[in-house]
Amino acid sequence: MEWEVVIGLEVHVQLATQSKIFSGASTAFGADPNTQACAVDLAMPGTLPVPNEEAFRFAVMFGLAMNAEIGKRSVFERKNYFYPDLPKGYQTTQLEQPIVGKGQIEIHLEDGSSKTVRLHHAHLEEDAGKSLHDAVFDTGHGMSGIDLNRAGTPLIEIVSEPDMRSAAEAVAYLKKIHSIVTYLGISDGDMSQGSLRCDANVSVRLKGEEELGTRTEIKNLNSFRFIEKAIKVEAQRQIDLIEDGGKVVQETRLYDADKNETRSMRSKEVANDYRYFPCPDLLPVVLSDEYVEQIRGDLPELPDAKCARFEKEYGLSAYDADQLTQERPTANYFEQVAAKSGEAKLAANWVMGELAALLNREEKSIEQSPVNAEHLAGLIARIKDGTISSKIAKQVFEAMANGDGDADAVIEAKGLKQVSDTGAIEKLVDDVIAASTAQVENYRNADPDKRPKMMGFFVGQIMKASKGQANPQMINKILKEKLDALL
Amino acid sequence: MHQLTIAEIIRGLRDKQFSSVELTSHYLERIQQLDSQFNSFITVTSEQALNEAAAADARLAQGDAPALCGVPVAHKDIFCTNGVRTSCGSKMLDNFVPPYDATVIDNFQQAGAISLGKTNMDEFAMGSSNETSFYGAVKNPWDVERIPGGSSGGSAAAVAALLAPGATATDTGGSIRQPAAMTGTTGLKPTYGRVSRWGMIAFASSLDQGGPITRTAEDAALMLSVMASPDAKDSTCLDRPVQDYTAHLNDSIAGLKIGVPSEYFGEGLDSEVGARVQDALKEYEKLGAELVEISLPHSKLAVPAYYVIAPAEASANLSRFDGVRYGYRCENPADLRDLYMRSRGEGFGEEVKRRILVGSYALSAGYYDAYYNKAQQVRRLIKQDFVDAFDKVDVIMGPTAPNPAFKLGEKNADPVAMYLEDIYTIATNLAGLPGMSIPCGFAHGLPVGLQIIGNYLDEARMLNVAHQFQQASDWHQQTAPAAE
Numbered sequence A: 001m002e003w004e005v006v007i008g009l010e011v012h013v014q015l016a017t018q019s020k021i022f023s024g025a026s027t028a029f030g031a032d033p034n035t036q037a038c039a040v041d042l043a044m045p046g047t048l049p050v051p052n053e054e055a056f057r058f059a060v061m062f063g064l065a066m067n068a069e070i071g072k073r074s075v076f077e078r079k080n081y082f083y084p085d086l087p088k089g090y091q092t093t094q095l096e097q098p099i100v101g102k103g104q105i106e107i108h109l110e111d112g113s114s115k116t117v118r119l120h121h122a123h124l125e126e127d128a129g130k131s132l133h134d135a136v137f138d139t140g141h142g143m144s145g146i147d148l149n150r151a152g153t154p155l156i157e158i159v160s161e162p163d164m165r166s167a168a169e170a171v172a173y174l175k176k177i178h179s180i181v182t183y184l185g186i187s188d189g190d191m192s193q194g195s196l197r198c199d200a201n202v203s204v205r206l207k208g209e210e211e212l213g214t215r216t217e218i219k220n221l222n223s224f225r226f227i228e229k230a231i232k233v234e235a236q237r238q239i240d241l242i243e244d245g246g247k248v249v250q251e252t253r254l255y256d257a258d259k260n261e262t263r264s265m266r267s268k269e270v271a272n273d274y275r276y277f278p279c280p281d282l283l284p285v286v287l288s289d290e291y292v293e294q295i296r297g298d299l300p301e302l303p304d305a306k307c308a309r310f311e312k313e314y315g316l317s318a319y320d321a322d323q324l325t326q327e328r329p330t331a332n333y334f335e336q337v338a339a340k341s342g343e344a345k346l347a348a349n350w351v352m353g354e355l356a357a358l359l360n361r362e363e364k365s366i367e368q369s370p371v372n373a374e375h376l377a378g379l380i381a382r383i384k385d386g387t388i389s390s391k392i393a394k395q396v397f398e399a400m401a402n403g404d405g406d407a408d409a410v411i412e413a414k415g416l417k418q419v420s421d422t423g424a425i426e427k428l429v430d431d432v433i434a435a436s437t438a439q440v441e442n443y444r445n446a447d448p449d450k451r452p453k454m455m456g457f458f459v460g461q462i463m464k465a466s467k468g469q470a471n472p473q474m475i476n477k478i479l480k481e482k483l484d485a486l487l
Numbered sequence B: 001m002h003q004l005t006i007a008e009i010i011r012g013l014r015d016k017q018f019s020s021v022e023l024t025s026h027y028l029e030r031i032q033q034l035d036s037q038f039n040s041f042i043t044v045t046s047e048q049a050l051n052e053a054a055a056a057d058a059r060l061a062q063g064d065a066p067a068l069c070g071v072p073v074a075h076k077d078i079f080c081t082n083g084v085r086t087s088c089g090s091k092m093l094d095n096f097v098p099p100y101d102a103t104v105i106d107n108f109q110q111a112g113a114i115s116l117g118k119t120n121m122d123e124f125a126m127g128s129s130n131e132t133s134f135y136g137a138v139k140n141p142w143d144v145e146r147i148p149g150g151s152s153g154g155s156a157a158a159v160a161a162l163l164a165p166g167a168t169a170t171d172t173g174g175s176i177r178q179p180a181a182m183t184g185t186t187g188l189k190p191t192y193g194r195v196s197r198w199g200m201i202a203f204a205s206s207l208d209q210g211g212p213i214t215r216t217a218e219d220a221a222l223m224l225s226v227m228a229s230p231d232a233k234d235s236t237c238l239d240r241p242v243q244d245y246t247a248h249l250n251d252s253i254a255g256l257k258i259g260v261p262s263e264y265f266g267e268g269l270d271s272e273v274g275a276r277v278q279d280a281l282k283e284y285e286k287l288g289a290e291l292v293e294i295s296l297p298h299s300k301l302a303v304p305a306y307y308v309i310a311p312a313e314a315s316a317n318l319s320r321f322d323g324v325r326y327g328y329r330c331e332n333p334a335d336l337r338d339l340y341m342r343s344r345g346e347g348f349g350e351e352v353k354r355r356i357l358v359g360s361y362a363l364s365a366g367y368y369d370a371y372y373n374k375a376q377q378v379r380r381l382i383k384q385d386f387v388d389a390f391d392k393v394d395v396i397m398g399p400t401a402p403n404p405a406f407k408l409g410e411k412n413a414d415p416v417a418m419y420l421e422d423i424y425t426i427a428t429n430l431a432g433l434p435g436m437s438i439p440c441g442f443a444h445g446l447p448v449g450l451q452i453i454g455n456y457l458d459e460a461r462m463l464n465v466a467h468q469f470q471q472a473s474d475w476h477q478q479t480a481p482a483a484e
Helices: A055-063 A167-184 A224-243 A288-299 A303-314 A317-327 A328-341 A346-363 A373-384 A390-401 A408-416 A422-435 A437-445 A451-465 A473-484 B005-014 B020-038 B048-061 B103-110 B153-158 B175-181 B217-225 B270-288 B299-320 B336-347 B350-363 B369-389 B415-422 B428-433 B459-472
Strands: A005-015 A076-082 A090-094 A101-107 A115-124 A131-132 A143-149 A156-161 A197-208 A216-221 A251-254 A262-266 B041-044 B071-076 B114-119 B167-171 B186-189 B209-214 B257-261 B290-294 B394-397 B436-442 B448-456
Touching: A005 A167, A005 B103, A055 A115, A055 A156, A076 B299, A090 B186, A101 A167, A101 B336, A115 A167, A156 B336, A167 A197, A167 A303, A167 A328, A197 A224, A216 A224, A216 A262, A224 A262, A224 B103, A251 B428, A303 A317, A303 A328, A303 A346, A303 A390, A317 A346, A328 A346, A346 A373, A346 A390, A373 A390, A373 A408, A390 A408, A390 B428, A408 B369, A422 A437, A422 A451, A437 A451, A451 A473, A451 B186, A451 B436, B005 B020, B005 B048, B005 B217, B020 B041, B020 B048, B020 B071, B041 B153, B048 B114, B071 B103, B071 B153, B103 B114, B103 B167, B103 B217, B114 B153, B114 B175, B153 B167, B153 B175, B153 B209, B167 B217, B175 B186, B175 B290, B175 B436, B175 B448, B186 B217, B209 B217, B217 B436, B217 B459, B257 B270, B270 B394, B270 B436, B270 B448, B270 B459, B299 B350, B299 B369, B299 B415, B350 B369, B369 B428, B394 B459, B436 B459, B448 B459
Parallel strands: A216 A251, B071 B114, B071 B167, B257 B290, B257 B394
Antiparallel strands: A005 A156, A005 A197, A076 A090, A090 A115, A101 A115, A115 A156, A131 A143, A197 A216, A251 A262, B041 B114, B167 B209, B186 B209, B186 B436, B394 B448, B436 B448
16 A cells, blocks of 8 residues: 655744734843743733734735735734633634735755645744743742743744645755745744744545545644654554554644654644634734835845746756755855856855865854855865865865965965976876886786776876875876877 | 812812812821722722822922822722732732833823722622622712612712712723713713723723713813823724813804614613603703704614623633732642632632633634624624714713612622613723713612713713703712712
């Protein structure tokens, strides 16, 4: 039996507004507990919410980037449930009339193919606070701490249609969302701080089946890797269950990364009745066409457009252009290197190769890169003008990464300049030929077809003798002339 | 001195006939001596009041006195007062001291008014008799065995007993107008959104509106001019400049068209109350007004619609009282569920619990359309009735309440009978219109209120209409025997 996995994602993105969605308190991450919670966030009696215009602008930007309908009239509703980190006893959210309606985006998969994922809607809402169950609060009475700094932070909840068919597609979709929100600058997208969180709805069905299987919802996945693993393991659990004659129960499950398994959190059957109704403290928000068009006009270049432009303008492959445009800082870095060095293809190779490896090794973002775009461009210029070989360039790059200055300074200080002097290279060739009588004899006796291959030995010896600095093209030319003269 | 109206007090203070300290001391003494009979105050802030009065006297002496400088008023205990316990009439908030002022409180402070203290009220403003207060029932100064009306019963009784010349109040379904009618005072509920709700503890957010209770329409105009303001802290507050509500009090009302809805004079209306209202209408005709019979066909649906919408909103508004951050918390909770259930079970009174249950039910899955949605549809029809009526008339008049003040405990066993006391006042809240109640005589020896309903933001005309009646009558000048 061949199974198909069906996945829909609910992604919560914290918006990078200065203040909260309904109060003036700051949204900055990492402050001491309850120092960024005002009377409104604490739901003190008589306090009232006032909507933050910036949150609406960010949500509209997102909707436009998702090619989505914009809700010209959006309504906040109260979602009622009791929890200690939900101060009002209800979450202010949108249900019937969200700010962003249906839309769609293109996702790019590793095999080079693309796929369209449909957006069901996206709505604005407030985040809850945090319950802290650390021992520090537990004085033996089963007490928990409440931190309301996060309470009231604006979120957009982005709900996809169940259009994804593998964990890899889900990750590609999430990466696309991440890319869009960070391109727009409406979120820092930092999953480790909870700025971007994901719930995955997963079901399985036999391939060719029309009807969707019973789904489970995996809550609070906070890294791309966990999402991929959690979906895979949950899909397999469902398949095994059904193949063993069991039935999938609709429920919320939690992913345990240590054990790489999901486990039941609570059954939807006993879930709350949230008793949604329109919030009477907030009037419907009506957006004018001018307002939306103004935002559209101010949108930055988005990943897909940038990718297409990179292919066209820099002659990059679709794969390279996509890799370079996934994150806006990477794209910016590349463009600076390409412009300054005048070598787009080399710039692309270096950014995706040596630079990416360096950043990965040092666990740094491109904005924290020890080698700045200007230095990398300088290095590429020296490769291009023949001052150094690609091989030496890697050495120079490492030196730049260690803070030894720009490429010219490193080349100068370490004497890495490529040897292109004919006399010096002739001397190196002569020395190696003289020291390699056996190999020269073999070369002379070899079949002419095999000879080019045999040259590699001599080139290697010459390179070694020059400490890698001899110009490889010149070595090849002179060596061939000298060996052929011995025939 | 306690016979003076606010207008007279303002003149007296400016003419140096008495000081604010003298006046404030006088009221504080009266409260101390008399209020045990009425229970109209929950908290009296004597020291603060005298300090404020001294500061007001200094400003008056310097000649830079704002509108209500040195005038003592009382505030319903629903308005948050910085540093002063704000209970909302509930055990739940018996220990609650807000760290902020309601915009209304701030407005009175800016205007130089003195706060005598916080007045009693039905718990969370839920009631029509002021019997649901955690601090005990308020008694009507006209007959202390009778209710003063609710939920602003404390404010109405304090003004009727001459313990304060004016008081703030709130009105969700009649809570200003009905107690004003019961106590022979003048009460005004403004257009929804005219007075900021910031810091006014919410009962039903789409219906709640603050307003004054005074002895005259002129005083109501003076208080409303201070109380009303645009407010960036309340998204539902109207961003319109506030009028000087005293400016048109003396305009002639000749040619005024008064709509008289037939639905407000039908079954359930006490015949003596009806007769007093008819007398008042005749008086208006003498003043040159024209009576126009109108119909508000959906009137009978107002009470049922209200008792779905208001409890629905209340059920969510009161969720924040959970024993976690402030307010009442039960002793030794066993776990979270126990903390919630006992804090709320012990902290809320019966009527509040009843409304939370009704509201939660109306919003439940499967019932939402039949109750909440239907009630909202009815609300739109009721509003349309008024919009149509105001095409033909300038103001609408009728009784404020169907009966004069009833006896304490009389309707406690029958919530629906109690709810019907608001039958004439609720529709204006549903429509968001301004309404007033002014004294228009006595029935069975008790005060009767005439209700005046104005068009949206037409408070100035409503006050003009009320003032002209008070110029031609002396019902508002009658004082309760117990006030002497």
